[in-house]
Amino acid sequence: MRSFSSLLSCIAVLSSFAAAELNLSQPLLSKQVLASTFKPPQVFKNVNLVRTTNLDKGFPRETINVIIENVDAKPQSEYYLPFESSLISRVGGLEVKDKKSPEKGALRVEVVGFDTASSTEFYLIHLPTPLAPKEQQTLSISYSVLSALKPVPAQISQADKQYVQYTFSVYTPSAYLTEKQKTKVKFPSADVPDYTTVSAELNAEKKADPQKQGSTFSYGPYDNVPAGAEELVSVRYEFTKPIAHASLLERDIEVSHWGGNLATEERYWLSNLGASLKNHFSRVEWQKQSYMNPPTTALKALNVPLAAGALNPYFTDDIGNVSTSRFRTGKRESNLELKPRYPIFGGWKYSFRVGWDADLNTYLRKLSTGESYVLKVPFLEGPKSPEGIQYERIHLRVILPEGATNVKYSTSVPIVDSHTDIHKTFMDTIGRSSLTLTAINLVDDFRDRDLIVTYDYPWTAGFRKPIVITLGAFVVFTAAWVVGNLDTSIGKKKVA
Amino acid sequence: MSSPLLDVWEAASTSPYSPSVGKGAQFTIAFLLLFTSLFLAGVFSLNRSIITLPILGIPASLAFGFGAVYMICAVGVYV
Numbered sequence: 036m037r038s039f040s041s042l043l044s045c046i047a048v049l050s051s052f053a054a055a056e057l058n059l060s061q062p063l064l065s066k067q068v069l070a071s072t073f074k075p076p077q078v079f080k081n082v083n084l085v086r087t088t089n090l091d092k093g094f095p096r097e098t099i100n101v102i103i104e105n106v107d108a109k110p111q112s113e114y115y116l117p118f119e120s121s122l123i124s125r126v127g128g129l130e131v132k133d134k135k136s137p138e139k140g141a142l143r144v145e146v147v148g149f150d151t152a153s154s155t156e157f158y159l160i161h162l163p164t165p166l167a168p169k170e171q172q173t174l175s176i177s178y179s180v181l182s183a184l185k186p187v188p189a190q191i192s193q194a195d196k197q198y199v200q201y202t203f204s205v206y207t208p209s210a211y212l213t214e215k216q217k218t219k220v221k222f223p224s225a226d227v228p229d230y231t232t233v234s235a236e237l238n239a240e241k242k243a244d245p246q247k248q249g250s251t252f253s254y255g256p257y258d259n260v261p262a263g264a265e266e267l268v269s270v271r272y273e274f275t276k277p278i279a280h281a282s283l284l285e286r287d288i289e290v291s292h293w294g295g296n297l298a299t300e301e302r303y304w305l306s307n308l309g310a311s312l313k314n315h316f317s318r319v320e321w322q323k324q325s326y327m328n329p330p331t332t333a334l335k336a337l338n339v340p341l342a343a344g345a346l347n348p349y350f351t352d353d354i355g356n357v358s359t360s361r362f363r364t365g366k367r368e369s370n371l372e373l374k375p376r377y378p379i380f381g382g383w384k385y386s387f388r389v390g391w392d393a394d395l396n397t398y399l400r401k402l403s404t405g406e407s408y409v410l411k412v413p414f415l416e417g418p419k420s421p422e423g424i425q426y427e428r429i430h431l432r433v434i435l436p437e438g439a440t441n442v443k444y445s446t447s448v449p450i451v452d453s454h455t456d457i458h459k460t461f462m463d464t465i466g467r468s469s470l471t472l473t474a475i476n477l478v479d480d481f482r483d484r485d486l487i488v489t490y491d492y493p494w495t496a497g498f499r500k501p502i503v504i505t506l507g508a509f510v511v512f513t514a515a516w517v518v519g520n521l522d523t524s525i526g527k528k529k530v531a
Numbered sequence: 532m533s534s535p536l537l538d539v540w541e542a543a544s545t546s547p548y549s550p551s552v553g554k555g556a557q558f559t560i561a562f563l564l565l566f567t568s569l570f571l572a573g574v575f576s577l578n579r580s581i582i583t584l585p586i587l588g589i590p591a592s593l594a595f596g597f598g599a600v601y602m603i604c605a606v607g608v609y610v
Contacts, residue, residue, distance in 0.1 A: 294557070294604035295550035347607065392609070394554070400543035408548065409540050445536035461603060462610045487536040500610060505596030508568070512575065512588035519579045 063202070063231060063267040073153065075115035075210040077262065078107035082171060084216035086207045090270075091223050092423035093278035093308070094478055095183050095201055099176040100134060103166070103211075110165035115210040116158040116176065117263065120148075123156045125181045127425075127476025128449065131160050134173035139163070141447065142174075155263075157210070179478045181425045184278060186310035186381065187271055193320055193380075197310050197332045198228065199274045204265040205233060205254040211262050215239070217255035222272045225250045231268035276422040277334035277379065278308040284426050288412050289434040290399065292497060297398050300390035301417060307334050309381035321378065333378035334385075337418040339371040345391045352376065352387040373418075402489075407441075410488045414448045414474075415481050426477045433470045433488055434458050438496025442470050446486040451475050462500050558605035564598030567591070 082102040089096040105111050118126060123146065131142045143161040166172055184199040191197060205218050233244040233254060245252040254268065282304045289298040309332040324331075341348075343364075348371050350360045359374035375385045400409050414431065418424055435442065442455050452473040457466035470488060552560050571591035575583055603610055 289609065291604065291609035292548070292550060293600055294609035295548075295552075295554055296604070296609040298609055392607075396547040396549050399548040400540065401546045401548050402539065402543050403546065409536070409543055411540050443536065445534045447534075460610075461608055462600065487534070487540055489536060489539060501593075501596035501600045503596075504599050505592045508592035508595040509588055512572070512584060512592060515576070516579050516581070516584050516588075 063269060074262075075117075075157065076107075077211065078105060078109075078111045079103050079114060079166075079211045080106050081209055081211055081213040081216070084207055084209070084213050086216070086218045088201075088203065088218065088220045090201065090221060090272065090274075092421075092478075093184065093274075093276065093280075094179050094181055094423060094425045095203070096179050096478075096480075097177065099207055100173065101176065101207075101209075102171055102173050104171045105166040105168050108168055110167050112162040112165040114160040114162060114174070115147075116160060117155050117208050117210050118158065119208075120154050120156050122180070123158075125183065125476060127179050127181055128478060128481060129158055129176070129178040130449075132175045132177075133163075134175040137175070144449075179425070179476070179480070181427065181476050181478070182280065182308065184274070184308070186308075189310055190313040191310045191332070191381075192313050193317060194324055194329070194331075196226075196273055196330075197275045197381075198271050199278075199309075200229075200269055200271040202267055202269045205268050206257065206260045206264045206266045208265060209260075209262060213260045213262075214258065216257050216260060217253060220245070220252040220254070220270060222250045222252070222270075223276075224273055226273035227252070227270060228273075229269075229271040231270070233266065233268060237266070275330040275332055276309075277332055278381075279305060279334055279418070279420070279422070279424040280308045281305050281424060281426045282428065284417070284429045286415070286429065286431045287434060288432070290395065290410060290436060292395075292436050292492070293500070295395045297393045297395050297412070298390065299393070299416070300388060302386070302388040303417075304384070304386045305334075305379070306384040307332070307379045307381050311382035312380050316380065331378075333380045335374065335378050337373040337375070338420060339373060339389065339416065339418050341369040341371055341391060341416065342393065342397075342413075343367055343369060344397065345369040345371075345393050348389065348391040350387065350389050352385070357387065405491075406493045407489060407491050410435075410490075412486055412488075413482070414446055414472075414484045414486045415477065415479070417479065417482070419479060419482065424479045426479075427475065429474045429477055431472045431474070431486070432458070433472075433486070434460075435468045435470065435488070435490050436492055436497065437463055437465060437467045438499060439468045439490040439492045441491040442468055442488065443490075444470060444472070444486060444488045446472070446484060448474055448477065448481055448484045448486070462504070464499060464503050552601060554604075557601050561598050561601035561605050564594045565602060568594035568598055 082104050084099065084101040087098045103114060129144060131144055133139060142163060145159050146156065147159045148156045184201055187198055187200045207216055207218065230245065230252065235241050235243055237257060238244045239256045239258040245254045285302040287300045343366060348362045350357045350373050357376060361372040363370045371389065373389065379385050398410055398412055402409060450472050455468055455470050458469040459466040568591045571587045575587040575591065600610065
């Protein structure tokens with residue numbers, strides 16, 4: 036009997052080894068991603084390209100520094116960046132800067148889909164000044180890829196280490212010939228049990244590929260990679276941290292001129308994309324290990340730094356008030372420490388809302404030109420943690436006072452949709468103007484970006500609320516007088 | 532990084548918005564106004580006539596209108 040059980044455990048151990056290997060349900064192939072129907076005009080070449088993939092957080096962050104050269108006879112200003120359509124829907128926060136003059140800000144970038152049947156779509160980068168023939172320019176392209184890490188094995192025990200797998204192309208996808216390129220992968224630790232090795236023949240220096248240096252791997256250099264070439268590789272590394280993912284964040288910012296208040300409310304639909312639990316959750320084991328505070332894949336707490344002067348915070352979920360939160364106020368920053376009702380393990384979900392007030396005078400200014408106001412608020416606040424948090428979709432609603440017109444906004448966050456409509460709430464007669472902005476695929480690196488909104492708000496519109504109530508009250512007085520003067524007596528009228 | 536609206540924001544740096552009644556005074560003002568309104572309504576109820584209707588009714592209505600707006604702010608529903 037004992038030998039039978041030991042045989043079983045041997046099988047179990049062996050099968051767990053098998054499950055822990057690189058999960059290659061998608062074969063790693065070399066392929067050509069440029070569609071046959073549209074090929075960007077070959078007016079550029081990439082002279083030198085260095086890509087850095089940073090895997091410190093729960094989503095890969097890519098930075099591509101590329102020297103581009105115009106090989107056409109005319110000045111050119113449109114640079115295409117190809118992505119597969121399955122990938123482009125998960126690419127977020129793509130920003131392009133001129134490496135030599137980053138203070139000029141991000142270049143204008145737009146998504147262009149030339150052919151719906153094609154599997155490749157493009158980001159089109161507009162250079163601010165057309166690049167003359169034979170001229171060179173250095174671009175710094177940065178973006179994050181959401182939902183890109185896949186836990187392998189997909190199920191682990193409560194106290195196990197988590198390993199995640201990331202598949203990417205060692206040839207940086209480009210619509211142009213790349214003369215020389217290199218990919219550096221920065222891991223959170225040196226614990227990288229599995230990775231794809233690329234044949235040394237492809238390597239320009241005929242060295243083993245990748246080269247390892249502590250927690251950094253470098254693939255390449257590669258010479259003269261044709262446009263659209265891809266060479267997929269996979270890496271599997273330790274990441275015993277939660278992978279926090281908000282499928283939706285609704286954020287309301289409400290301006291009150293009467294109360295001198297800026298009210299913020301955020302509603303989160305949060306989940307952990309990490310490896311799910313192999314067995315049932317054991318509260319005893321959790322309590323035992325939480326005493327030693329080891330790294331865990333569960334999301335235990337969320338730390339929300341707020342601006343100084345935040346007041347009256349609240350933290351509720353579907354059940355009601357969640358009492359396990361702390362609010363620390365400080366001169367420079369306030370801190371809201373939230374503890375969900377339960378640790379959020381891989382595959383688990385938690386939705387909640389937090390809100391707070393603030394004095395309006397630090398966020399709103401009156402323009403000297405008349406009855407116009409300018410509002411400056413953070414586009415995104417929310418939790419801050421070393422492992423990061425990714426937002427699939429953000430609906431930001433700025434609720435302006437009733438009667439505000441001529442609403443304009445500006446932000447450096449990439450927006451996919453914006454519209455103004457009417458929001459009706461307490462004491463409103465015509466409803467308040469609200470500006471709704473939608474952004475997709477953002478990460479918490481965008482926390483410090485601002486949104487500036489200007490609007491016209493005449494003082495007559497401001498008095499709408501008290502005047503409406505005043506008129507209502509006066510109608511009651513008049514009605515009382517009219518009803519009080521009605522003669523309801525029976526019989527003939529007495530003549531005095 | 533500069534944008535036209537950011538310049539607008541910077542240009543208005545000397546005039547931050549401040550409401551005519553600060554957060555700390557809202558409850559006091561609201562209570563006084565609502566109490567005045569109640570008192571005037573009480574006086575009016577004792578002597579309802581075409582003369583007292585405007586003399587007492589209009590100030591009472593105004594006090595109730597502004598008092599209600601400040602009271603809802605004072606209790607945390609910032610309108």
